[in-house]
Amino acid sequence: MLRPWVKLLLLASVAGCVSGCHVLTPQPITVKQQYIDSELICSSEPQIEVGRPNKVLDTIGWIVGIPSKVILWDRRVDNHAVSDQTIGTVAGYLHANHLPHVKVRANQYAPLEEFQRLRKNRTVAWPYRYTLGLLSVAQGAVLPGRIFGGDHFNPYTQTIHLYSDVPSIGLHEGAHAKDFTRRELQGTYALFYQFIPLWHETIASEDALAYVHAGGDRAQICEANRILYPAFGTHVGAGVGYFFPSASFPVYVTAVAAGHLNGRALNDELEQQLPFASVSYQHHPVRKADAELVSHTEMLE
Numbered sequence: 001m002l003r004p005w006v007k008l009l010l011l012a013s014v015a016g017c018v019s020g021c022h023v024l025t026p027q028p029i030t031v032k033q034q035y036i037d038s039e040l041i042c043s044s045e046p047q048i049e050v051g052r053p054n055k056v057l058d059t060i061g062w063i064v065g066i067p068s069k070v071i072l073w074d075r076r077v078d079n080h081a082v083s084d085q086t087i088g089t090v091a092g093y094l095h096a097n098h099l100p101h102v103k104v105r106a107n108q109y110a111p112l113e114e115f116q117r118l119r120k121n122r123t124v125a126w127p128y129r130y131t132l133g134l135l136s137v138a139q140g141a142v143l144p145g146r147i148f149g150g151d152h153f154n155p156y157t158q159t160i161h162l163y164s165d166v167p168s169i170g171l172h173e174g175a176h177a178k179d180f181t182r183r184e185l186q187g188t189y190a191l192f193y194q195f196i197p198l199w200h201e202t203i204a205s206e207d208a209l210a211y212v213h214a215g216g217d218r219a220q221i222c223e224a225n226r227i228l229y230p231a232f233g234t235h236v237g238a239g240v241g242y243f244f245p246s247a248s249f250p251v252y253v254t255a256v257a258a259g260h261l262n263g264r265a266l267n268d269e270l271e272q273q274l275p276f277a278s279v280s281y282q283h284h285p286v287r288k289a290d291a292e293l294v295s296h297t298e299m300l301e
Contacts, residue, residue, distance in 0.1 A: 021262055021265075022266070023229070023232070023262060024202065024205050024206050024209055024228065024229065024232060025206055025209075026206060026209040026210040026213045027206040027207065027209075027210055028206075028207050028210040028211070028214075029175065029178050029179055029182070029203060029207040030182075031097070031178065031181070031182045032182065033182065034098065034181045034182060035123050035181060035182070035183065035184055035186065036100075036101045036123065036181060037101065037120060037121050037122045037123050037158075038101075039120040039121075039122070040101040040102075040103070040117060040120055040121060040158055041100050041101050047091070047094065047100065047102070047103060047104060048087060048090070048091055048103075048104040048106065049103075049104070049105055049106070049108050049110075050082065050087065050106040050107065050108065051105070051106065051107040051108035051109065051146065053081070057080075057146055057147060058080040058081065058107070060147055061078065061080040061146060061147050061148070061149055061163065062078070062079055062080055064078070064147060064148055064149060065077060065078025065079065065080070065149040065163070068149060068150075068164075071230065071234065071256055072227055072230055072231060073230070073260065074166060074226075074227065076164055076165040076166050077164045077166060077169070078149030078150070078151075078163050078164055079163075079164060079165050080107050080146070080149070080163050081107070081165055082106040082107055082162050082163070082164070082165050083165050085167065086106075086162070086164075086165050086166065086167045086170050087104075087106060087170075089167040089170055089171060090104055090160070090162070090167075090170040090171065090173075090174055091104075093170075093171055093174040093175075093211060094174060094177075096211075097174070097178050099174070099177055099178060099181060101158055101181075102158050102159070102160060102174070102177045102181075103117065103157070103158060103159040103160070104159070104160045104162065105159060105160070105161050105162070106162045106163075107145075107146060107162070107163055108146070108161075109144045109145070109146040111137060111138075111140055111141035111144075114137050114140060114154070114157050114159060115137050117157040117158065117159060118133050118134065118137055118156055118157045121133075121156065121157060121158055123158075123186050124155065124156055124186050124187040124190070125185075125187045127187070128156065128187030128188075128190065128191065129156055129187070132156065132187075132190065132191065132194075133156030133157070136154055136156055136157075137154075137156070137157065140154075140161075145161050145163055146163075149163040149164070150163065151163055151164050151169050151170075151173055152173065153173045153174075153176035153177050153180070155176075155177075155180045155186055155189070155190040155193075156187075156190065158177065158180075160173045160174060160176075160177060161173075166223070166227055167220065167223070168208060168212065168220070168223050168224040168227045168228055169227060169231070171208040171211055171212065171224075172204050172205060172208045172228060172231070173204075174208075175203070175204035175205070175207035175208045175211075176200065176204045178207065179200065179203050179204060179207070197235055197239070198235050198236065198239050201232060201235045202232070205228050205231075205232050208224060208228060209224055209225075209228060212224045218270065221270060222267045222270060225263040225264075225266045225267050225270070226260075226263045226264065226267065227263070228263070229259040229260070229262050229263035229266075230256050230257075230259035230260045230263060231259070232259055233255040233256040233257070233258055233259025233260075234252070234255070234256055234259075236255040236259075237251050237252030237253070237254070237255030237256060238252060240255065
């Protein structure tokens with residue numbers, strides 16, 4: 001039985017977003033200085049690598065990813081079939097934001113290569129690398145994203161792992177990479193993420209929205225609203241539920257539902273705006289990847 005104040009909070013969260021709240025303001029990340037380890041920039045290998053399709057593994061991964069598909073209400077989430085369009089969008093973002101050190105692994109299982117990147121990444125202090133960083137690489141080896149999915153950016157290896165064919169998700173993970181690159185104490189910043197992820201998620205979501213507003217078409221902006229708002233709701237729900245464990249599930253569900261309603265309300269507003277107002281962004285618009293950036297590599301058999 002939920003307490004009355006919890007019910008009021010849940011109802012207010014949904015009702016307040018039906019009209020389309022700009023909870024996330026399209027706002028590009030300002031970068032005054034980048035902290036990049038030159039050893040992570042390798043001209044002899046592609047910046048983006050794509051795993052070779054495996055019908056059995058990818059089918060299992062698709063099934064395991066059904067809860068994520070339901071939460072974001074998009075069958076492309078954790079579908080383990082990242083298209084050239086999504087790859088091209090991410091490649092364009094990395095190029096526009098001068099992130100040559102960031103590796104992208106699309107549906108790829110490569111724990112040994114990730115350990116090498118962990119060893120080379122001196123922008124993160126060694127105590128963080130060989131504790132939290134080593135655990136993150138080990139987790140990816142034991143619970144491979146090739147099966148369990150879960151798009152994310154690993155700051156300890158400076159790698160984006162993609163398993164969803166959703167461009168706005170790729171941009172969101174790229175924004176995390178951009179955010180970390182401007183932090184001098186990247187290990188400490190990664191540690192903070194374990195306790196206050198909503199701060200990091202807000203920054204990344206707003207930068208991704210700014211990017212599509214500046215260079216994307218109406219369909220790309222609508223997709224970003226439709227995906228990024230409920231995704232943000234998952235973090236809000238998890239954060240609030242942590243402090244109110246007895247109501248964690250209804251709070252989580254309500255936050256996600258509010259995100260869906262809010263994103264769709266904003267899209268309804270967008271449809272009525274001709275032409276829509278663009279948001280100033282200091283970099284290049286969304287574009288296709290250069291062919292040399294992408295390599296289709298053999299993967300876990």
